[in-house]
Each structure stands twice: as C-alpha cells, then as structure tokens.
Amino acid sequence: MIWVLLVVGALAQDYRFPTSQADEAHWYPTAYRDHAGEDWNCGSIRYTGHRGADFGGGSFAGMADGRDVVAAASGIVSAVSDGHFDECTTADCAGGGGFGNYVKVKHPDGWNTYYAHLKKFSIPVSIGDFVACGDLIGEMGSSGHSTGPHLHFELRDPGGDSHEPFLGSCSETTRSRWVDQGTYDALPALTCDTSFAECAPVQTISCGSVVDGRNDMAGSQSEHQFYGCSEFVYSGSEVSFEVITDLDEPVTVDVTGVSADLDVYVLQTPACDTSGCLTYSDESQDSDESVTWTAEAGQSYTVVLDGWEGAATDFQLGVQCDGALPQPEDSGDPDDTDDPTDSDSDSDSDDGGGRVPNDELGGCSCASSGPAPFALLGLVLVLGFRREARRTPEKAARTS
Amino acid sequence: MTGLLLVLFACAPAPAPVGVGGVADLVPFTAVPTGGAYVDYQDAPRTRIMLRRTGDDRLLVDDGGSPDRPTLSADGGTLAYVSAPDGLAAVFVFELATETTRQLTNLEPRQPGRLGPPAGFVDVPRTAPRFEGDDLVWLVGQDTVRVSWR
Numbered sequence: 241m242i243w244v245l246l247v248v249g250a251l252a253q254d255y256r257f258p259t260s261q262a263d264e265a266h267w268y269p270t271a272y273r274d275h276a277g278e279d280w281n282c283g284s285i286r287y288t289g290h291r292g293a294d295f296g297g298g299s300f301a302g303m304a305d306g307r308d309v310v311a312a313a314s315g316i317v318s319a320v321s322d323g324h325f326d327e328c329t330t331a332d333c334a335g336g337g338g339f340g341n342y343v344k345v346k347h348p349d350g351w352n353t354y355y356a357h358l359k360k361f362s363i364p365v366s367i368g369d370f371v372a373c374g375d376l377i378g379e380m381g382s383s384g385h386s387t388g389p390h391l392h393f394e395l396r397d398p399g400g401d402s403h404e405p406f407l408g409s410c411s412e413t414t415r416s417r418w419v420d421q422g423t424y425d426a427l428p429a430l431t432c433d434t435s436f437a438e439c440a441p442v443q444t445i446s447c448g449s450v451v452d453g454r455n456d457m458a459g460s461q462s463e464h465q466f467y468g469c470s471e472f473v474y475s476g477s478e479v480s481f482e483v484i485t486d487l488d489e490p491v492t493v494d495v496t497g498v499s500a501d502l503d504v505y506v507l508q509t510p511a512c513d514t515s516g517c518l519t520y521s522d523e524s525q526d527s528d529e530s531v532t533w534t535a536e537a538g539q540s541y542t543v544v545l546d547g548w549e550g551a552a553t554d555f556q557l558g559v560q561c562d563g564a565l566p567q568p569e570d571s572g573d574p575d576d577t578d579d580p581t582d583s584d585s586d587s588d589s590d591d592g593g594g595r596v597p598n599d600e601l602g603g604c605s606c607a608s609s610g611p612a613p614f615a616l617l618g619l620v621l622v623l624g625f626r627r628e629a630r631r632t633p634e635k636a637a638r639t640s
Numbered sequence: 641m642t643g644l645l646l647v648l649f650a651c652a653p654a655p656a657p658v659g660v661g662g663v664a665d666l667v668p669f670t671a672v673p674t675g676g677a678y679v680d681y682q683d684a685p686r687t688r689i690m691l692r693r694t695g696d697d698r699l700l701v702d703d704g705g706s707p708d709r710p711t712l713s714a715d716g717g718t719l720a721y722v723s724a725p726d727g728l729a730a731v732f733v734f735e736l737a738t739e740t741t742r743q744l745t746n747l748e749p750r751q752p753g754r755l756g757p758p759a760g761f762v763d764v765p766r767t768a769p770r771f772e773g774d775d776l777v778w779l780v781g782q783d784t785v786r787v788s789w790r
Contacts, residue, residue: 321685321706322750323729323757325766334722334766335729337685337706356685361756367727400683 251463253349254419254433255312263308270296273404280408281424291402292394297380303389307380309355311371314513316468319344326360326381340383348437350398350465350473357386370515373432398473439512439542441482447561455479455545456552467505468514476547485535489562495529500551504529507542677710711768720776722764729764733789744787
C-alpha cells in the first residue's frame with residue numbers, strides 16, 4: 241500500500257493487449273476483475289475474488305491452434321514457471337501457485353504484469369531475459385487453477401498489490417493502464433506505449449566533468465523505477481546525464497556528498513526500458529556511489545541517479561576516465577609486461593587498431609561491449625531475480 | 641490427526657464459481673492437508689509449504705518456485721513436493737532433520753528460446769507423489785513413474 245502512495249503522480253507504463261496481430265481476432269474477454277460484485281464497467285463479466293482480466297481464445301481448439309501471448313510492454317522477465325499440466329478443466333490443478341505455467345515481467349516503472357495458465361513448454365523466455373513490447377512469451381493454455389484455455393492477465397504495483405487496468409465507473413483506478421482500452425466487452429488495442437520509457441538527460445558530460453545537483457533538480461523525472469541490472473525498484477525522482485568519451489576507455493562515475501540514499505545506474509541507451517543496463521552501484525543510506533564501465537569512443541551512455549524510497553538529495557558527480565591514449569597493436573613480445581593496461585592474455589587482438597585492451601583495468605567487473613561481460617551480466621541478472629523471488633526488496637536486507 | 645484434518649478442511653474456502661464463458665482461475669484454497677504438511681497460498685502465485693503438528697506452524701519450503709503437492713514419508717522425516725525455483729517444474733525432497741533439499745527429476749535446465757521439454761524431462765505428478773519404500777511414485781497418464789528418493 242505504501243507503494244501506491246509513493247507512485248502517485250509518477251508517469252506510469254501503459255500496456256497493449258498481450259497478443260499478436262495474427263491472433264487478435266480470436267480473443268475475447270471472459271471475466272474481468274471483481275469489484276465487489278461488479279466489473280470495471282459495473283457489469284457482470286467477473287466472478288468473486290477475481291483479481292485479473294481473463295481472455296478466452298477459442299477453448300481447446302484454439303489452444304491446439306496456438307494463441308500467442310506477448311509482452312504488454314517492455315521489461316525484464318522476473319519469474320517463469322513451466323512444465324505443469326495444461327489441460328485443466330477442474331479449476332484446481334496444481335502448479336505455479338495456481339497460475340500454472342506463467343511468466344512475470346517487471347517493467348521500467350516498477351510495475352509487474354503476469355501472464356498465467358499458459359500452454360506447457362510454450363514459454364520461450366527465461367528469468368532475466370529482456371522482452372520488448374510485443375515479444376512472444378508463451379501461448380494460451382489451461383494450466384493451474386483453470387477450467388478451460390484462457391489467459392489470465394494481471395497488473396501489480398511494485399509492492400505486489402493487484403490493480404485494475406481498465407478505467408470505468410466501477411473501477412478504482414483514475415486512469416486506464418491500457419494505451420487504448422477500447423470498448424466494454426471488447427479487446428484493448430495492440431498498441432505499444434512509446435511515450436513512456438525514454439530517459440531525458442539534463443546535460444551531456446565527459447571525462448573530467450564535475451556536476452553539482454539534486455536528483456529532483458530541474459529536468460529530473462519521476463517515471464522510471466526499475467532499470468534491469470538489479471531487482472531494486474526506486475520510487476524517488478531520477479536525474480539522467482549523457483556521458484560520451486573520446487576514447488575506448490574505462491570510465492568511473494563517482495557520486496559524493498549525498499545525504500540520502502541515491503543509487504546510480506549506467507545504461508547503454510537513453511531508452512530506459514530495461515534493455516541496456518550495464519552496471520550499477522547501490523550502496524546503502526548516504527554512502528558514496530561509484531560505478532566503472534568500459535566506454536566505447538563516441539558512444540552515448542546514460543547515467544541515472546535515482547532515489548531509494550523517495551529519497552531526494554544534493555550530490556556531486558565526477559567523471560574520471562582512464563585517459564590512456566590509443567595503444568599500438570600488441571607486439572606479442574612476452575617481455576612487454578610493464579604496462580598495466582596491456583593484457584597479453586586478452587584475446588582482443590582482433591578488436592580493431594588503436595583500441596585500448598582495457599578489459600582488465602581497474603578491477604572493473606562491469607559489462608562492456610564484448611560477449612563475455614554480457615554473459616557475466618546475464619548471470620548477475622539471473623541470480624538477482626532468483627534472489628528476488630526469495631525476499632522482498634527491502635534495502636536493509638539487500639546485498640551489493 | 642483426524643481432528644487436524646477436519647480443522648484444515650473447515651478452513652478451506654468453498655470453490656469459486658466458474659466464470660463467464662466457462663472459464664475460471666485462481667481458486668484460493670489455502671490449506672491442503674497431507675500428513676500435516678500443507679500449502680500456504682501467500683499471494684498467488686507465491687506459495688510455501690508449512691508443517692502443522694503441535695499447534696505451531698513450521699516453514700518447510702519457501703524457494704520462490706511456488707512449491708506445492710507436499711507429502712510426508714511414513715516416518716515423517718522426509719517431505720516430497722513439486723516446485724519450479726529455476727522456472728522448470730521438478731520433484732524435490734526435503735529432509736526435515738537436516739533441512740537439506742535434493743532435486744530428484746528434471747535436472748537439465750530450461751534452455752532460453754527453446755520450445756518443448758528439455759532432454760529427459762519427466763512429467764511432474766498432478767497430485768502429491770506417494771512414498772513406497774525407497775521410491776517416490778506417481779502416475780503420468782497410464783504410466784507409473786518411480787524415482788528413488790534415498
């Protein structure tokens with residue numbers, strides 16, 4: 241409930257109807273969320289205690305034919321359950337806590353969407369995967385607590401409370417969470433929300449820059465709460481900076497002088513849709529933050545400073561670069577070991593002339609553009625989301 | 641034990657009505673008695689397995705994989721259950737004395753982007769598996785699956 245209060249006023253992600261264009265004509269609403277005996281439009285298309293929106297797709301014939309279920313918005317897959325019996329007709333089949341085979345996607349605004357009762361082994365995504373709006377995440381089935389093939393679509397806030405996505409006379413919501421919810425007893429549109437995810441940098445900075453600011457300064461936003469590198473969700477204002485370097489080199493951003501809990505994320509793009517998170521720093525309370533990544537010359541990176549649990553604070557941000565000049569190609573000389581920036585064990589000799597072989601500099605374990613760091617990032621994401629399932633995202637209990 | 645079972649059944653809500661179009665979901669039963677072990681529906685899809693023996697509930701399994709279908713061995717020392725902590729449903733056993741968990745089936749991980757079951761996938765039981773000596777036993781269609789749990 242605290243989360244509901246914290247996110248008031250923040251711009252939120254909106255959703256498309258979660259199926260493909262090819263399958264749109266097959267779907268129809270079967271049961272909306274229950275509002276004390278009525279649905280969102282004060283009608284009767286609901287049943288007692290129902291928290292989501294159910295959509296049918298042609299019963300078992302439709303299931304056999306295949307009915308696509310796609311991501312309603314971009315995000316990170318934060319839970320998957322697969323392998324459960326999917327021809328349930330008795331409403332009490334086991335698996336997925338009643339959801340059967342299901343997928344949970346965590347979106348940039350920190351909210352989550354659930355896609356439940358899916359067909360067994362129709363789920364092509366895994367925990368930690370990024371999915372863009374419209375990406376396939378499964379097919380309609382009848383797994384878990386289900387009496388026939390359908391999709392149970394449910395929207396939950398960062399605290400786990402379920403919400404009505406439809407706006408209507410009997411809905412508690414003040415705005416529709418669909419991009420276009422359509423008419424009663426029909427489908428919302430298959431239109432993705434393209435207005436939400438962009439981060440808006442207030443300034444472009446580079447090596448040697450020092451910036452004094454606040455995370456709720458002019459130009460800041462209060463939209464993005466989840467960036468994809470960690471499982472943490474931020475309810476405070478965020479301010480973004482664009483960082484560009486002249487060289488391929490390690491870049492360190494230090495954030496000092498804070499009086500509240502401010503964390504730092506580095507994104508490959510300004511998309512802020514959880515697709516390009518490289519690394520982060522999440523020291524607790526008013527500790528300084530520091531992140532290091534390997535930048536490519538001319539590439540734009542977005543550094544986001546976001547407040548934990550609504551935190552707002554002054555800060556000083558400094559950008560330090562390794563400053564190494566472009567190195568000549570590795571001579572292969574085994575005695576050439578005096579330069580700490582030169583790693584003969586690196587296999588990046590094909591990595592273009594003039595690029596600094598800097599993968600091992602500064603103990604940086606963050607991701608860069610190479611495949612191995614991405615594999616490491618993927619592992620971190622997977623482990624992070626496995627941790628999420630075991631505990632609530634309380635910062636006091638989190639690990640760096 | 642009979643008294644305990646009656647109490648647990650009495651606590652279970654009546655089944656939810658079938659929804660419009662013959663489709664319903666999320667029947668919220670909160671307690672499934674199986675020798676004192678039961679599934680606690682925290683906030684679907686999250687579940688955990690609890691043990692109720694002397695009036696005090698003991699948390700047995702809370703692995704993030706929606707654990708369910710619990711059954712206890714005859715000596716009460718071993719719990720078998722189904723869960724999917726890594727995304728793929730499998731059968732596990734939990735030793736109450738040592739609090740150690742072992743995964744018995746479906747050790748091959750899910751493969752990203754792959755449709756269909758991983759190699760060697762064994763269907764999980766649709767209800768709680770049975771202890772028969774050193775084996776756990778359940779039906780998959782007409783076939784009986786036996787897996788040693790010792």
